[in-house]
Amino acid sequence: MPSTDHSPAPGEPVLVLLTAGPGGAPTPRLADPAAPHLTVTDQGATRGDGLFETALAVADASGVFAMRKPGAHLGRLAASAAALLLPVPEAPVWEEAIAAGLAAYADANEVAEGDRLAVRLTVTRGPEVGPGEPPRPSAWVLLSPAARPDPAERRAGVRVLLLDRGLDSTVAERAPWLLTGAKTLSYAVNMAALRHARAHGADDVVFTSADGYLLEGPTSTLLISRRGADSARRLVTPLRQKGILAGTSQSVIFAAAQAEGWALGYGPLVPADLEGADGLWLVSSVRGVLPIRAVDGREVPVDQELTELLQGWLDADVDPGDHLTGDPVRDEH
Amino acid sequence: MPSTDHSPAPGEPVLVLLTAGPGGAPTPRLADPAAPHLTVTDQGATRGDGLFETALAVADASGVFAMRKPGAHLGRLAASAAALLLPVPEAPVWEEAIAAGLAAYADANEVAEGDRLAVRLTVTRGPEVGPGEPPRPSAWVLLSPAARPDPAERRAGVRVLLLDRGLDSTVAERAPWLLTGAKTLSYAVNMAALRHARAHGADDVVFTSADGYLLEGPTSTLLISRRGADSARRLVTPLRQKGILAGTSQSVIFAAAQAEGWALGYGPLVPADLEGADGLWLVSSVRGVLPIRAVDGREVPVDQELTELLQGWLDADVDPGDHLTGDPVRDEH
Structure with missing residues (x-):
């Protein structure tokens, strides 16, 4: 179970922050997507310095969401991170955060088969740090209701x-x-x-x-x-x-x-x-x-x-x- | 005088947010640069969609800061905004925000002649808005102490x-x-x-x-x-x-x-x-x-x-x- 400082409201996006814990490993935390979470010195916002993936999650007949092709998305995320020399959370951390976000959305909403969520994974280089200090990337998963395909x-x-x-x-x-x-x-x-x-x-x-x-x-x-x-x-x-x-x-x-x-x-x-x-x-x-x-x-x-x-x-x-x-x-x- | 929810501490950067007021015109507001002010859906952070300028302010013998070549920086900012089709604050609003930031820094610090501040003006396209809604760009001025040139x-x-x-x-x-x-x-x-x-x-x-x-x-x-x-x-x-x-x-x-x-x-x-x-x-x-x-x-x-x-x-x-x-x-x- 992720820690939480927010209970998602029906129909609203769900935000899962990957906040570095005391031991350094990021842990998922539910947070309010309408509240500010990034400083104005975050290098995502000041230089577009970071990476992202956008995936699709679809609900099955039991109302359970699954994100499609997680291996492909997490594999490409790792390749982008290597190109950017950007430290990013490991795949199991993302998987835990995505699962927590999907479950939180399902808890807050009446889910029908075929309901869809856009699942965006983002990592920025975080705020500027002094020379020799370890980087503090910002990482999060945002899950937003997506329209069904329009025939x-x-x-x-x-x-x-x-x-x-x-x-x-x-x-x-x-x-x-x-x-x-x-x-x-x-x-x-x-x-x-x-x-x-x-x-x-x-x-x-x-x-x-x-x-x-x-x-x-x-x-x-x-x-x-x-x-x-x-x-x-x-x-x-x-x-x-x-x-x-x-x-x-x-x-x-x-x-x-x-x-x-x-x-x-x-x-x-x-x-x-x-x-x-x-x-x-x-x-x-x-x-x-x-x-x-x-x-x-x-x-x-x-x-x-x-x-x-x-x-x-x-x-x-x-x-x-x-x-x-x-x-x-x-x-x- | 700008409104404020923060008193700058000595040696710290000064942040002036340009927050849209009730009438729509942005007004400068001092804020804590270490606190989060941007949502994770801000298009600056999700797409590098926005513009910036970095200028230099230098203190005179009376300890009063002046930003150098404001006309050139604000002129280029307007040109960047036109290329991006991005609504940005007018020059007088920037000038007021810069003056407020420089004064706040001088109030909080012992200023010597030749002290320097990096003055960064940033505008992002802001959070995503629905079709037909007016854009809500994020705009701010961040003033950070800068080292004197190293001979x-x-x-x-x-x-x-x-x-x-x-x-x-x-x-x-x-x-x-x-x-x-x-x-x-x-x-x-x-x-x-x-x-x-x-x-x-x-x-x-x-x-x-x-x-x-x-x-x-x-x-x-x-x-x-x-x-x-x-x-x-x-x-x-x-x-x-x-x-x-x-x-x-x-x-x-x-x-x-x-x-x-x-x-x-x-x-x-x-x-x-x-x-x-x-x-x-x-x-x-x-x-x-x-x-x-x-x-x-x-x-x-x-x-x-x-x-x-x-x-x-x-x-x-x-x-x-x-x-x-x-x-x-x-x-x-």
């Missing part, structure tokens, strides 16, 4: 703009300080790109590299379905080495597609590869599988059946675990 | 690495969503670059563009002194349009140099331009004028007399005001 939105799809991310596709390998593979808190550019898209008649963004490769969405991974010369189904995603995040949802969907006999492909991909596809999607943990219906104002085919198939694979929730690092196949199609 | 450090100089910033020099013009000219809170890459330098035997960094131009330091502007064919002194800095921040200290120093009859030059500059210089410096508001003594492990000349001259110009503190936007001269040397 109308899933049918309608999203309009995307292709926007230059400014980085060329080789930079990740030669410039690790650019943190391209880490899910850091420095998301101002991602947010500005989304605002730019919305101000220009679109809903979302697919970033491209400076040398013209397709990358990812600001908060999602790009998937493409096409048929090969042998007319076999093929599911394709941009090459991870090009400086994009390892997609946890993409990984789940790929494993299921492979089990169903689909061929898998990993970029490099260029905008011309969007032509002639059976379907394009942005996938992410909470929003799920969203079909793209227009790219830079040009309509593209939306295949509702394929969308439902991919969403079903994601919902089947086979945790890909921590095999997320590296692409199994490099596809120079 | 030994100024003589010794800093070793820098040239590190690729990953962006090419034309991207600022074609991709405004990359926010290259805004001083955002998304500084994870700047911090990672500094850690990389320190792990590789250097003290600081000069970023280069993907296409090979010199840019700036992670928290400073690059200055170069050289002699022209006519042996006239020439002070040169990278071209601002290449996607770097407008340097407030560079602007002050350039204005003074011009008044002294120096020629001024604005890039584009490449690493070869570092050869044959009389001196190289990183300049910033709080650390001042720091000579570079090695670039990628190769020693470069340090001219202590020139360093003192430039520092003197910076200390003379002629506020360049808001003429910071755009370079007056483009120099294709």
Whole structure:
């Protein structure tokens, strides 16, 4: 049982702080998400210096929540921490905090099967410390009620703009300080790109590299379905080495597609590869599988059946675990 | 007089929150900098979504602090806010908050001439709000005692690495969503670059563009002194349009140099331009004028007399005001 200084109210988010205990090991503590918990010197707030993960938890028929693909999320969190040289809680501590948060939400609410929570894990570098002092990272889990998928939105799809991310596709390998593979808190550019898209008649963004490769969405991974010369189904995603995040949802969907006999492909991909596809999607943990219906104002085919198939694979929730690092196949199609 | 819920203690930082009042206009309020003031949903902490400025205040012989070049800092803050589409307090509100903070610090401390405070202005996008609700940005001024310049450090100089910033020099013009000219809170890459330098035997960094131009330091502007064919002194800095921040200290120093009859030059500059210089410096508001003594492990000349001259110009503190936007001269040397 976590210690608590707060009882969650129905319908409200649940916050679990991971506060360093006297022995140094962080312990989960329920706290009021509407109250302030961060100082103005926290390096998360002053420099975007930290990392995060956003996962989905879904309630079963008994009203018990389970977070999807915890291994993939905690594995990627550890990889981001390594890139940032940021000390973070160990996986069992996160698991305990997540379980405590899910239980606290369920205690405070009437839960129906299929209810959903967005589960955000965050670590910042914490307040500045003096030279030689140990770092005091801030870490927490925030669980927020999330809407059920909107079938109308899933049918309608999203309009995307292709926007230059400014980085060329080789930079990740030669410039690790650019943190391209880490899910850091420095998301101002991602947010500005989304605002730019919305101000220009679109809903979302697919970033491209400076040398013209397709990358990812600001908060999602790009998937493409096409048929090969042998007319076999093929599911394709941009090459991870090009400086994009390892997609946890993409990984789940790929494993299921492979089990169903689909061929898998990993970029490099260029905008011309969007032509002639059976379907394009942005996938992410909470929003799920969203079909793209227009790219830079040009309509593209939306295949509702394929969308439902991919969403079903994601919902089947086979945790890909921590095999997320590296692409199994490099596809120079 | 600002309202207060805190009396600053001697030697401690002073925090002035700009809290929205009932009428909507933010009013300064003294608060405890060691207490939490930000929620875990503040978009500064969750996405590095916000902006900042760091200025220097120095005490005069009467023990009265004045912040240097307020016009330049508030002008750049407004430019960052425009790039981020972020509503921020108006200049008079900042001026009132800064004055309140400086007075509170002076009240709580024995102040000697030349005492220094780092004055950090920060605005985040605040907590998430629902669709249609007005944004609730978090804004504050933090005033922290800063060490006097260390003459030994100024003589010794800093070793820098040239590190690729990953962006090419034309991207600022074609991709405004990359926010290259805004001083955002998304500084994870700047911090990672500094850690990389320190792990590789250097003290600081000069970023280069993907296409090979010199840019700036992670928290400073690059200055170069050289002699022209006519042996006239020439002070040169990278071209601002290449996607770097407008340097407030560079602007002050350039204005003074011009008044002294120096020629001024604005890039584009490449690493070869570092050869044959009389001196190289990183300049910033709080650390001042720091000579570079090695670039990628190769020693470069340090001219202590020139360093003192430039520092003197910076200390003379002629506020360049808001003429910071755009370079007056483009120099294709």
